[in-house]
Amino acid sequence: MPDLVLIASLFGGLLVMVLAGNFLVSGSVSIAERLGVSPLVAGIFIVGFGTSAPEMIVSVDAALEGRPGLALGNIVGSNIANVFLVLSLPALIAPVTAGGIGEGRALVTMLLATALWIGITTLMPLSPLVGICFLLLVVAYSGITFIQARRAVAAGRDPGVTPEEDPHVPMWRALIYVPLGIVGLFLGAHFVIEGGVGIAHVYQVPEEYIGLSLLAIGTSLPEVGAGVVAAFRRQGEVLIGNVLGSNIFNLLGAGGIVALFGPVQVAPTFQQYDHWAMGLAALILALIILTKARIGRLAGLLLLLVYAVYIYGLISGFNLLGLFQPSAA
DSSP states (O other), rough: OOOHHHHHHHHHHHHHHHHHHHHHHHHHHHHHHHTOHHHHHHIIIIIIHHHHHHHHHHHHHHHHHHHHHHHHHHHHHHHHHHHTTHHHHHHSSEEEEEOOHHHHHHHHHHHHHHHHHHHHHHHOOOOOOHHHHHHHHHHHHHHHHHHHHHHHOOOOOOOOTTTTOOOOOHHHHHHHHHHHHHHHHHHHHHHHHHHHHHHHHHHHOOOHHIIIIIIIHHHHHHHHHHHHHHHHOOOOOHHHEEEEEHHHIIIIHHHHHHHOOOOBOOOHHIIIIIIIHHHHHHHHHHHHTTTTTOOOHHHHHHHHHHHHHHHHHHHHHHOSSSGGGGOOO
């Protein structure tokens, strides 16, 4: 039976992340309003990057400890969970509408990052050169997006943060809220991961499964916490930007840093199953954004069901590539 300390760590971390998510969303939207940029940019950069910090730190720690399965599983599993959990759980509270200003550019970058990750890891191990290229891409994307967002607001194409979205937090307080929220999310995620991994080890679960499931869910909980708060406040652009930004920073940022310690060989299970699920998640997110869909409770439940099916296939060791291979006579 799992230690009570591990259980307390798991649920205590969840509570910390919910509170920290409130600070992060409040502060980031206020800063966006003062800088003259849209809630989407706040979601992509401040919320998206801030809530991706646990994935980066966990993945780097795992790589340094010589556990690439844990590091890569955390990155891939988090991108899957970001779409199926981070979008679905807030939608059960309040509907979320996609299709805001700037989402198309972020979507293209997310799809490109996903395709690059799957293509490169299929052909060769992650090397330091690949890591440098990934990090340069995320820096270039960040700079271009911020500049274009400022121009869109100045030209009147993007209204920025509306009075209904502005939480009226003073600038000095917002500057405290954002780092406090990021630190709180990081600490909460740490407790969740410690508890979750400890419980998993009690039952002797392989590290790839831990990375793709427990660690992925644990490190995606900051996005869930920030997304739930954004849904309560009807800040759909922050939620969508959070998912897009997190997925971009996970692959190009966390993945790029892990690759610097390479070469890192990707286990066969990723090509056989998990990369397919990550590609499907990216395509579903693209469909939602391109059709400007309204994600309500029914859509949220469907996304949760898809994620449950994915977890079942992971536990069952399902091999999609095996479906296309001829059976032995």
